[in-house]
Amino acid sequence: MDIELKDTPGQLLLALQPISEMGGNIQSVVHCHDKRTPRGTVPIHVVFEVAKEGLMEIIRRIKANGVIVARVDERRLHEQTFVMLIGHIVHTDISETIDAVDSTGHSEIVDLTLSMPDVKRVSSAFMVIAADSEDSLALALNVLRATAEDKGLLVIEPIKDDAIWM
Amino acid sequence: MNEIEELSGLSFRISIIGFGAVGQGLAKVLLSKRETLQRMGIDIRVVAIADSVSLLKGSEGIDLEKALQAKEVSGRVGEEIDTGDGAREVLESVEHDLMVEATPTDIRSGEPALTHILRALASGKHVVTSNKGPFIHNHATLIETARKNDLMLRYEATVGGAMPIINLIQENLAGNTIERIEGVLNGTCNYILTRMADERLDYQHALLEAQELGIAEADPSYDVMGIDSASKLVILANTAYENDATFDDVKITGITEITPEALELAEKNGYTIRLIGEATRDRLVVAPKLVSKRHPLAIRGTLNIATIHTDLSKTITVSGAGAGSIETASAILSDIIHIYKRHEIKKGGGD
Numbered sequence: 001m002d003i004e005l006k007d008t009p010g011q012l013l014l015a016l017q018p019i020s021e022m023g024g025n026i027q028s029v030v031h032c033h034d035k036r037t038p039r040g041t042v043p044i045h046v047v048f049e050v051a052k053e054g055l056m057e058i059i060r061r062i063k064a065n066g067v068i069v070a071r072v073d074e075r076r077l078h079e080q081t082f083v084m085l086i087g088h089i090v091h092t093d094i095s096e097t098i099d100a101v102d103s104t105g106h107s108e109i110v111d112l113t114l115s116m117p118d119v120k121r122v123s124s125a126f127m128v129i130a131a132d133s134e135d136s137l138a139l140a141l142n143v144l145r146a147t148a149e150d151k152g153l154l155v156i157e158p159i160k161d162d163a164i165w166m
Numbered sequence: 167m168n169e170i171e172e173l174s175g176l177s178f179r180i181s182i183i184g185f186g187a188v189g190q191g192l193a194k195v196l197l198s199k200r201e202t203l204q205r206m207g208i209d210i211r212v213v214a215i216a217d218s219v220s221l222l223k224g225s226e227g228i229d230l231e232k233a234l235q236a237k238e239v240s241g242r243v244g245e246e247i248d249t250g251d252g253a254r255e256v257l258e259s260v261e262h263d264l265m266v267e268a269t270p271t272d273i274r275s276g277e278p279a280l281t282h283i284l285r286a287l288a289s290g291k292h293v294v295t296s297n298k299g300p301f302i303h304n305h306a307t308l309i310e311t312a313r314k315n316d317l318m319l320r321y322e323a324t325v326g327g328a329m330p331i332i333n334l335i336q337e338n339l340a341g342n343t344i345e346r347i348e349g350v351l352n353g354t355c356n357y358i359l360t361r362m363a364d365e366r367l368d369y370q371h372a373l374l375e376a377q378e379l380g381i382a383e384a385d386p387s388y389d390v391m392g393i394d395s396a397s398k399l400v401i402l403a404n405t406a407y408e409n410d411a412t413f414d415d416v417k418i419t420g421i422t423e424i425t426p427e428a429l430e431l432a433e434k435n436g437y438t439i440r441l442i443g444e445a446t447r448d449r450l451v452v453a454p455k456l457v458s459k460r461h462p463l464a465i466r467g468t469l470n471i472a473t474i475h476t477d478l479s480k481t482i483t484v485s486g487a488g489a490g491s492i493e494t495a496s497a498i499l500s501d502i503i504h505i506y507k508r509h510e511i512k513k514g515g516g517d
């Protein structure tokens with residue numbers, strides 16, 4: 001979401017409070033102090049995660065606080081799953097694996113934890129993949145499976161129930 | 167049918183082909199349950215026992231204690247046979263009602279059990295078996311042969327030892343559509359994964375420990391490569407979907423590449439790794455999967471567990487000892503009793 005703040009103290013709080021009030025999870029706030037809009041306001045890019053139902057209310061409350069909401073870029077990445085990879089993940093260039101999933105355009109790896117015991121031993125990764133639909137998620141998983149197979153990595157997926165639980 | 171009518175008033179006579187852990191387990195169970203069975207009005211008599219080299223016959227009922235002792239002392243249960251085919255001799259020369267087939271599993275050919283079972287069915291014997299081999303490539307043939315001959319073929323012990331699942335699917339869940347079955351079907355793999363997670367042992371160490379405890383075989387590949395799980399999955403799928411899937415239809419990944427670090431990372435996220443067999447009507451997969459630590463499939467140690475997802479009953483989960491001589495024999499006994507009761511009804515009310 002792109003918002004515009006007046007250049008006075010306390011403004012950011014007015015913008016962010018409604019998000020947390022609605023149970024949203026703020027992921028990043030990019031604040032370009034040196035940039036100004038033609039209106040003289042400071043543009044801010046906020047990325048947050050919230051249940052679909054909460055979004056309209058957040059926008060309403062932010063506006064009520066006197067903050068300009070310039071653009072809402074809704075990426076409905078509400079389908080999530082997670083997988084583990086085992087193998088020479090780092091040697092085989094993990095960023096390539098991540099890019100392969102991101103390049104589908106409708107999914108991304110939103111969380112990644114790596115465990116690397118030592119250079120000679122295989123490492124493992126736990127990754128959370130989010131997508132905008134079930135189909136996109138399935139596609140992302142297929143891409144990941146194919147990439148992993150090429151790289152000789154073992155993919156460990158959750159059992160069906162667990163994927164639903166997330 | 168004629169034979170069955172003639173049997174009225176006689177006891178139920180069974181042969182045991184294969185007198186190893188399971189065959190001997192059955193003998194022990196029959197001995198220890200003698201009174202219980204008597205009270206139930208069930209009179210089971212073992213009239214022939216064969217191992218790979220010898221044969222013991224006794225039309226009045228074999229003294230099982232002596233048979234067990236003979237096997238223990240000499241490695242042979244009875245008289246040596248030159249034909250090397252005890253099952254055939256039993257079928258040709260001993261009158262009986264039911265054959266228990268408990269010879270070793272051969273997942274490729276299904277032999278010698280496949281021949282034993284088909285011959286038994288062709289000569290009017292019901293069959294109870296713990297042997298997966300014959301079902302992996304010939305499920306439909308076996309079921310069809312039994313049906314054609316108006317005989318029963320039961321195989322509860324082939325999957326999950328004592329864990330009741332085959333008969334659960336066939337009887338208790340009859341009328342349900344089975345959407346998916348998933349389970350931990352191999353106790354050896356489950357033990358290894360449990361130990362790797364608990365003690366941060368690497369695969370080789372956990373395997374070694376399992377071998378020392380007699381949980382894993384000297385050649386563990388059948389278990390750890392997922393072959394045993396896949397065999398059981400084929401049997402479950404064919405039972406649930408009345409398909410004729412074979413071993414080659416299963417996509418298999420074993421547990422040999424799992425590391426303690428991977429298990430630790432999974433645990434940090436609230437999961438563990440289990441070797442899971444999953445069957446739907448058109449897909450059979452055995453692979454290590456992430457399972458929430460709170461999920462029933464995150465079962466520990468050598469236990470087996472399976473979850474059956476159905477349309478009417480929703481989700482049913484069973485678990486139990488996946489192997490063991492007595493545990494497996496218990497599943498065989500239950501199959502025998504089931505057939506006995508049906509047999510009695512056919513005879514006309516059981517008296």
Ligand SMILES: NC(=O)c1ccc[n+]([C@@H]2O[C@H](COP(=O)([O-])OP(=O)(O)OC[C@H]3O[C@@H](n4cnc5c(N)ncnc54)[C@H](OP(=O)(O)O)[C@@H]3O)[C@@H](O)[C@H]2O)c1
Binds near residue numbers: 218268269270324491
């Ligand atoms: N053990 C378990 O916990 C368990 C659990 C579930 C299912 N099962 C299945 O049950 C079956 C038996 O297992 P087990 O553990 O009892 O095996 P086992 O201890 O190796 O015993 C196999 C028995 O079969 C006999 N045999 C081999 N070839 C024969 C032939 N051609 N004719 C007659 N007898 C023959 C062997 O004779 P000798 O004694 O002369 O060698 C032995 O007595 C296997 O299919 C196994 O997969 C076992």
